[in-house]
Amino acid sequence: MNPLKLVDVYRGKKIESSHFGHVAVVDSVGTLLYVAGDPYRVTYARSSVKPLQAMPIVETGAADRFGLSEQDLSLCCASHSGEAQHTNRVLAMLKRTGIEEAALRCGTHIPHSQETYKQLMVAGKELTPLYNNCSGKHTGMLVTAKHNSESLEDYYLPDHPVQQRIMKVISEMTEYPIEKIQIGIDGCGVPVHALPLERLAYGFARMTRSNMFTNRRAEAVNRITTAMMKYPEMVGGTGRFCTDFMKAAEGRMFGKAGAEAVYLIGDKETGVGIAIKIEDGNSRAVYPTILEVLRQLDLLDHEQLAHLRQYHQPVLKNARQEDIGQLVPAFNLRRC
DSSP: OOOEEEEEEEETTEEEEEEEEEEEEEOTTOOEEEEESOTTOEEEOGGGGHHHHTHHHHHTSHHHHTTOOHHHHHHHTOOOOOOHHHHHHHHHHHHHHTOOGGGOOSOOOOOSOHHHHHHHHHHTOOOOGGGSTTHHHHHHHHHHHHHTTOOSTTTTSTTSHHHHHHHHHHHHHHTOOGGGOEEEEOTTSSEEEEEEHHHHHHHHHHHTOGGGSOHHHHHHHHHHHHHHHHOHHHHSOTTOHHHHHHHHHTTSEEEEEETTTEEEEEETTTOOEEEEEETTOOGGGHHHHHHHHHHHTTOSOHHHHHHTHHHHSOEEEOTTOOEEEEEEEOOOOEEO
């Protein structure tokens, strides 16, 4: 099945370009409810599955042993902005567990927060892995390895027990055979997992229903999703969609962005999971698509959509900050 046009990009009144992609909406028992494009498109989930990657932190007992708070767990699911609220918490988690900052193997990049970057430059400080948007996730992995007396030097490698546990969780939560999950290497150096889009949606749908599970799995599902929704500023940061979206959803939905234009959402009220992939990997089309899906499914009310309008139909500006165009969703979901 071919990609479907999802978003038109207007310059003035003319469509200058368009973004195509795929949407899958699945309920908590695995029924495919709505689609756009190809719901079976095998997709690298990238950072959108960080909530699933964080579950072993709870399931192994590491979170309890080291006293990780809800804010800590939320940060373990983050693609954070590198603000002080994020980096200070990463440092605190590492210190509490006796792990050196140098153990982080996520590499370096300029932080999303331009203010943080300016402060670093003015102070003459160098960038470190601490400011990597994935440092919270990597800290969670290190903490789990420390709890299980596993090596810290190679926690990021595919064969390490940390990564094998994550593979098992993803397979079990999506009910997709582990041997069929395709593995690549993510931007931060750890394994990244490719599954059909509707399986990713199903994994998030199941995370909305902790009562489907028993014991540690139910606890992990509940604690991770609650932490994200209660402290969304840890997941993204100031002016970030994940943060603003979960605040607007008011404890009902959790969502996570992934690089190359992937997004996953779970809705606690209806039990549905939503997965989208923009085919060209351009993230500017992700948020208009997500909010249009939620609008068509009546999962956000008028007031919530108005609060998120800057993401739903974002305005394009030129170098003089004049309005010169807009992104507009251009699709209808098809009921299965």
